Amino acid sequence: MKITVIGSGRWGGFIAWYLSGMGHTVTIYGRAESAKFASLRKTRTNGLVIFNDTVSFCDQRKQALESAELVVISIPSQSLRGLMKEISQYPLEGKTVVLCMKGIEATTGKRLTQVAEEFLTPETGLAIWVGPGHVQDFTAGIPNCMVIDSNQQKTKELLIEQFSGSLIRFYYGEDLIGNEVGAASKNVIGIAAGMLDGLNKTALKGALMSRGTREIARLIRAMGGKEISAYGLAHLGDYQATVFSEYSHNRAFGERFVRGEPYGELAEGVATTKALLRLGEQYSVELPICRAVDAVIHGGQAPDKVLSDLFLRSQKAEF
Incomplete structure (x- = not known):
């Protein structure tokens, strides 16, 4: 299958590496003016994976999209709207778009599939790829379980058939709302x-x-999803990789933030915190952990006091 991957960072690079190893024809698209993309094309590595000769690089958007049967997107979630506006100028009917980011649009509170749907026709398949796993673990040969979800059953079946291998076992998602919100919010946790x-x-x-x-x-x-989805792979199942792992950008960001140390990597949970609080107000759901994180990051409140109040001074029934 011909696949174009948009986004060549840590996760996007892994996806291209993984799918090419599954026998697919993979093209990585990047902007011609990007020094990072130029280096990637020259060295054929992003520092975590080395691309084999079957992976090609393309800086012509029309060419990269027209040749693809599947378009896999792995970019910062807050940049999705801008990208979709650009690529919607090209025919995507009959293709499948797979979103491999975990976030919610901060300015609108929209899930990423909702953002993408604004620019796609019903003839375009749309799905998410979420769940636990770090590139460093996968490249060391450590397998994991992940989820493909979509409102279209045939799209889920196609992707799971094409993507499944010994390194990743994919499960059929049954709740697009729950899996998107769960995947995004685990970064705040x-x-x-x-x-x-x-x-x-x-x-x-x-x-x-x-x-x-x-x-x-x-x-x-409250949003109309299935409550049990929070206990699935997209959220609770991703806690080890997010809450404990040394490779977790969001965990590392939180640790360095309270220590007053700079952190140069993207932490998707920062923008997602604002988005979740917007949704909490919209659906009348109290989100004390999200509010505590926001109070520390954006409100300038003392983290020790905020977190102590959150966990140690509550006197109410657990459930």
Whole structure:
């Protein structure tokens, strides 16, 4: 199958590497003016994976899109609208678009499939690829389980058939709302986990995981999704990779933030925090962990006091 991958960062690069290893014809699209893309094309590595000779590089958007049967997108979630506006100028009917990011549009509170749908026709397949896993673990040969979800059953069947291998076992998603919200919000939980690490309160991560899952489950239910999705691979199942792993950008961001140290990598949970609070207000759901993270990052409040108040001073029934 001919696949074009848009986004050549850590995850996008892995996807191109993984799919080419599955026997697909993979093209990585990047902007001609990007020094990062030029380096990638020259060296054939992003520092984590080395691309074999079957992977090609293209800086002509029309060529990259027209030749593809599948278009896989792995870019910062807040940049999706701009990209979709650009690529919607080209015929995408009959193709399938797969979103491999975890976020919610901060300015609107829209899920990423909702953003993409504004620019696609019903004849274009649309799906998400979410769940746990870090590039460093996959390239070391450590397998994991992930989820493909879509409103179109035939799209899920196509992708799981084409993407499944010994390294990743894919499950059929059954709740697009729950899986999108769950995948995005686990990054906020990851930031909170990092803050606990930075404050030497790592022991509270158990409470964080328990309360965080319940918090997001309530939001998913209010939005019309299935509450149980919060306990699936897209959210709770991704906690190890987000809450504990040394490779988690969001956990590392939270830890360094409370220590007053700079962090140069993208932490999707920062923008997602604002988006979730917007959704919480829209659907009348209280989100205390999201609000606590926002109070520290955007409100300038003392993290030790905010997190202590959140976990240690509550006197109410657990459920």
